[in-house]
Amino acid sequence: MTDQAAAPRPHLVDKERTGVIDWSSGPRRFITLYLPLSIFVIVLLFPFYWMAITAIKPNGELLDYKNNNPFWVKSPTLENINKLLFQTDYPQWLLTTMTVATVATALSLFASVLAAYAIQRLKFKGSNYVGLAIYLAYLVPPSILFIPLATLIFQFGLYDSQLALILTYPTFLIPFCTWLLIGYFKSIPYELEECAMIDGATRLQTLWKITLPLALPGLISAGIFAFTLSWNEFIYALAFIQSAEKKTVPVAVLTQLVEGDVYHWGSLMAGALLGSIPVAILYSFFVDYYVASMTGAVKE
Amino acid sequence: MTIAAEARPTTQPEQSWLVRLFDYKPFLIFICLLPALGLLLVFLSYPLGLGIWLAFTDTRIGRSGIFIGFExxxxxxxxxxxxxxxxxxxxxxxxxxxxxxxxxxxxxxxxxxxxxxxxxxxxxxxxxxxxxxxxxxxxxxxxxxxxxxxxxxxxxxxxxxxxxxxxxxxxxxxxxxxxxxxxxxxxxxxxxxxxxxxxxxxxxxxxxxxxxxxxxxxxxxxxxxxxxxxxxxxxxxxxxxxxxxxxxxxxxxxxxxxxxxxxxxxxxxxxxxxxxxxxxxxxxxxxxxxxxxxxxxxxxxxxxxxxxxxxxxxxxx
CATH class of the missing domain: 1.10.3720.10 (MetI-like)
Structure with missing residues (x-):
């Protein structure tokens, strides 16, 4: 079929057809499109396959490539996951991460909604500059803040507590969420709010009953994104938390599951895999929101 | 809309001063920006400045340092x-x-x-x-x-x-x-x-x-x-x-x-x-x-x- 399609067509016509609208068919499309695309997908996803397959391998297979095909597992075992869940503090770490991420997200969303509303709807002198300042705050990376923040956290007596993370995560969540919501509020016609206010609603009622329901997709985008960012956060959690049982999953897997020089790769991979699953599930439900928030093109 | 905001208290006189305060635009702007800017100032701007200051001191963990210039x-x-x-x-x-x-x-x-x-x-x-x-x-x-x-x-x-x-x-x-x-x-x-x-x-x-x-x-x-x-x-x-x-x-x-x-x-x-x-x-x-x-x-x-x-x-x- 591919030969029939490619062969009878004169060269000139074929060349004219090779636009974005219609790629040339057959073998050429395979070489230029499907082959590189499959390589990309395989390379991008292989580490996760490798993680999963390592997590369910028994130790005998794991360290013996001569007699076993390393790409497959003959007798899968739940030993590693079992060990992780019942012989370490892993459930505790999951719970901590979940709590911190949820509370930090809620706090950031609350602050961002109000800030975005003030900047975009309650136009005031200098509101653009406040918006710009918040945008600039997004460009300040945690890597240059964690040392002074550590001294600050220590002074406040928050060292080694969940509150330290809950209060510091909004520094990178608020700028992002506010920026996203400003863009979203802009897409909602102001007339709707005016109508409500003419009918006697106060501004906060308008925000609560008119603007927020309309901005729900934007809120979801900002929320799941903020949750993912807090779940993945590493450097603050590493610097501000000391006790093993209070650590978050990313930090704990790296610091608590590695004992000396003997790496228990099976349980390490199981830990990494389980720690990725919550965000992966969230992601699978809200793919489009992720893409929307990432590209900033939240307008439908 | 400002007209609506000003006219309302006369038509609905039972609204308390609190509601009116929250509908007063400068106050509302202040309240709305407070959580975001407050968090950012305390946990972002201040540490940023503090970090630059720390860079010019010999602070160690548990001991506040003194200014040592570009050392x-x-x-x-x-x-x-x-x-x-x-x-x-x-x-x-x-x-x-x-x-x-x-x-x-x-x-x-x-x-x-x-x-x-x-x-x-x-x-x-x-x-x-x-x-x-x-x-x-x-x-x-x-x-x-x-x-x-x-x-x-x-x-x-x-x-x-x-x-x-x-x-x-x-x-x-x-x-x-x-x-x-x-x-x-x-x-x-x-x-x-x-x-x-x-x-x-x-x-x-x-x-x-x-x-x-x-x-x-x-x-x-x-x-x-x-x-x-x-x-x-x-x-x-x-x-x-x-x-x-x-x-x-x-x-x-x-x-x-x-x-x-x-x-x-x-x-x-x-x-x-x-x-x-x-x-x-x-x-x-x-x-x-x-x-x-x-x-x-x-x-x-x-x-x-x-x-x-x-x-x-x-x-x-």
Missing amino acids: NFESLWHDPVFITSVWNTLLYTGVATVGKFGLGLWLALLLNNHLPFKSLLRALILVPWIVPTVLSAIAFWWIYDPQFSIISYVLVDVLGWRDTYVDFLGSPWPARWSLIAANVWRGIPFVAISLLAGLQTISPALYEAAMLDGANAWQRFRHVTLPMLMPILAIVLTFSVLFTFTDFQLVYAITRGGPINSTHLMATLAFQRGIPGGQLGEGAAIAVAMIPFLVMATLFSYFALARRKWQQGEDND
């Missing part, structure tokens, strides 16, 4: 580990950015075709970016294992291209390239999906016009795709450079700066000196040394934003 920077200037970390950071940022954008743009162009299961494909491609970096870094750590590396296994036992297993993380240069490869792997999805969004906004009419004028595929890419993609490219590039330059997680998780401090980035060195080492002043100085680079990247982003506000559409004010 930290002078000692860093003669510190080979710090100089290596600066070069590493520049190399890491430069090579990884080129890699990410080359491959990411290619992937975006591939995805911009008519494909079956396009949204599923797009979802799968984003996964490396969604998963916590440290956790995927641990997977890379295992992939780079000297004895049980799957890459070595394929090269030696399956393809027979090499005789010995690759020592990925045992010596400086292979370790650096391994880290860069992991960073590129992690960065491709973000670049590809952002650029794809940019590609999809380019009107097909432009390509048709170019084709009618006889432009070939390369010319169409060079003179239509690239200029139209420039604004979003500039922003994605700024963010990518910024976050690659200050990257911490990948290096900390895979090599922790080893072997013998040869793969430290400025961020990991700042952490090592500042938190476990206890030299808060010196750590802060290393972090502050990153600021000039970040300011340059930010200015670049600002001017790109001022020129073309792709994010907000054309009705920008």
